[in-house]
Amino acid sequence: MKTKILNGTEYQQGIFNEIKTKIQEFNKKYNEVPGIAFIACVGHLPLMKYTIPLHENAAKQLGFKVKVETLPHTVDQEVFFALVEKLNMDKEIHAIVLLQPVPKHINALDVIEKINRDKEIEGFHPQNVIDTLIKGVFKTKYPMCLPVSLIELFKHFNVQIKAGQDLVFVADQDFITDPFRSLILRTSSSQVIPEGCAFSIINSDNKKIRDYCKKADFLFVLSEKPEFLSPEWLKPGVCIVDIYSNLVNEIPSKKDPNVLIPIIRGGVNTKSIMNIAGSIAPCPGGLMPVLMAVLLRNACTAFEFSHSIKSDNTKPHEIYA
Structure with a gap:
């Protein structure tokens, strides 16, 4: 029996090409590109020093405006909340991503709940989870x-x-x-x-x-x-x-x-x-x-929401169907 390799990198490239084209169109129409912020703790997980640049570089290469906010692994949860609020208010940031895992003393759900739902693109916001369970993953604001x-x-x-x-x-x-x-x-x-x-x-x-x-x-x-x-x-x-x-x-x-x-x-x-x-x-x-590609695709959807370039009847996933 020959084992088939499900190569996600191959599929990722197709989505990346779509995203890159989309961002170029945004820039021509609005003279603006989607802004994405990555929040990460450093010092508690060795892999994080690779996870951060992996996301940052991928987003930059596709044309996103990228902001990386790093916090020490000893950070107080209230500092997390303050940072999230700052990014919520930043009009140049359309998507906020909390890179996982966070240190044990930080409640990830509490932090994510503080993120403006319009900017929480992973689909982890409590209201999005409720919508996912009731309506299904493709009928939510941002598909998980x-x-x-x-x-x-x-x-x-x-x-x-x-x-x-x-x-x-x-x-x-x-x-x-x-x-x-x-x-x-x-x-x-x-x-x-x-x-x-x-x-x-x-x-x-x-x-x-x-x-x-x-x-x-x-x-x-x-x-x-x-x-x-x-x-x-x-x-x-x-x-x-x-x-x-x-x-x-x-x-x-x-x-x-x-x-x-x-x-x-x-x-x-x-x-x-x-x-x-x-x-x-x-x-x-x-x-x-594939996860990274879907994440960045959702970031494009967040930008579209912010500019109201879809009709009221259009679901986020339908933009890229």
Whole structure:
């Protein structure tokens, strides 16, 4: 069995091309481009020093006006609130993104709730989550990035979830118990899974994890334990989505030894599951590139809202349908 690689980088480029063209059109019409602000804490997670420039550079290359606000990992939550309020009032900023994860003492949901809903483009604002659960992901102000990315990636590669299939989310304890992470996980899964499918969320430390994985037709992995999943646990033909990025090493660049290159791994060793799994969205290179593209597409939608260039009957997602 040949395993299909669901290459998100390939799909990302198509969305990026659309965004770049759109921003050029904005600039011609309004003499203005979308402004996006990234808020991040530094010092608590080594990967963040790569996450910040990754988002910043991608947005700049597409033509966004970019502002990066970094805070120490010891920051008080009230300082977060003050920064968010400042960005809410900034007329040149149309989209605000809180880069995750934040330090443990910061309540991400409280911070996101402070973001002006018109500028909160990830779809995490409480009102957007409520709308997503009631109306569906494509009838909200900004479609939540994670489920939309999954839906679009699967559609691009003609991967279909069918009634009667088993879907298993394997996640670390923190993804299950942390209010913010759990909210995203459960809301996203509710939008991706069709009726008639069995669905389970399993702790990655569960002693019966092999039994759950063995029955999975679709296996979604969110773990801070790099490459922990054993290929012996897999049902032949399973579709795997490896979601969470872990920094496992940093090596000097061949071009410039003073520049370090991050080595990223998910919870699955991609090589080990080849010819067992039917398909895999690997980490890196699978779902994450699509997530970034959908995020920046939502930022364009925020700019369009701010200029009222859509009719009252147009939904945000229809602009890019």
